[in-house]
Amino acid sequence: MDDHSDLFRKSQEFLQMINQQKDFIQDVLKENERLRYQIANLQGQPSSDPLVAQELALLKKKVEQLEAQKTEIERRYQNVEAENKDFAQRYVEIEEQNNNLANLYVASYQLHSTLDFQEVLHIVMEIIINLIGAEIFSIMLLDEKTNDLGVLAHEGYDENFKFPRVHIGDGVIGSVVKTGESYYINQAGSGYKVDFLHPMACIPLKIKENVIGVINIHKLLVQKDAFTAVDYELFSLLAAHAATAIFSSRLYSQSERKLTTIQGFLDLLTTSGQRG
């Protein structure tokens, strides 16, 4: 943040410098004009006076010097202007990078903020809605027993929508699971009807090389035309971090359940032992 304000301050200083140089150039040009006028007058009145001729020569020399100064200042002015434009452009780029990093930081922070499975799912959905700007999307997990994918969570589909199960290798979604590579197309046009098997984006949820599920995006919010650079970064983050968060929270929930069962069993044994 300090770098930004420093950059901004520097660009302000450059602007101020440019304005000062502009004023100086104007003064030089006025002086130049005045001298030209004088020369013209003197040339119009030929004089045999050696003093006047000497004065004329001096003035000519002065004009040449001023012309050279003017050229140099103009060159410097152009350099400063180019540098200023460069600073402004860099400022915008850094702002954008900052925004992207904030998005990634927050998404990553939130994904690992809990071990509650439902809460993790909710956070993944929040990220897809609020940070990516998706209106219709679903999260599918791979069932290792049946080797197909089922919908775990979804948003924006019609109430009566029947979510199909997808086999590995089938269509866009199945191919993404098979290859582990994300799939994207640009925003669908108006009047788009959800074709579940052909999402506009399908992101594999991967733990190392193992795909445990996918995120399908079928439609973006009305105010969002297409994916942006930060979306692709978020997809990469989701592919790895969401997968880990979902997987670990699911394991944690399962182990919690098992622990409760074992605890109940132990309690039962203890109570029976005491009675016996």
Add this chain to the structure above:
Amino acid sequence: MDSLRFLIVEDSPTMRQLISFSLKRFKGCKIVEAVDGVDALKKLQTEEVDMILTDINMPVMDGLKLVTLVKQNPKLRELPIVIITTEGAQEDRDRGLALGADAYISKPIQSSHLLKVITDLFEKKRS
């Protein structure tokens, strides 16, 4: 623009964190968080703020109801309100502004845009 106090009304912890992150550009600013409209009204009874940033879709009390109630309250009506929402259609924007919101931002937010809107609103208020 130092020591500003903001009330963020948002049910999503992700968005609350992201907005807070952006607002930290205002050095020394204080951030109060509320999870819905009712929570926001409670916080407004005990906390003094300079601006409200609210989502629309929230449980218990939505952002539009909150805007209406704040603008009806003589003690609070001067507070600038920025709506930050996924509802990006023009009619939603018009409705939010007609209820008295001072600015309307569609999600996903760009930090620089949010900061510009806030700065403009404070400058407008000062002048």
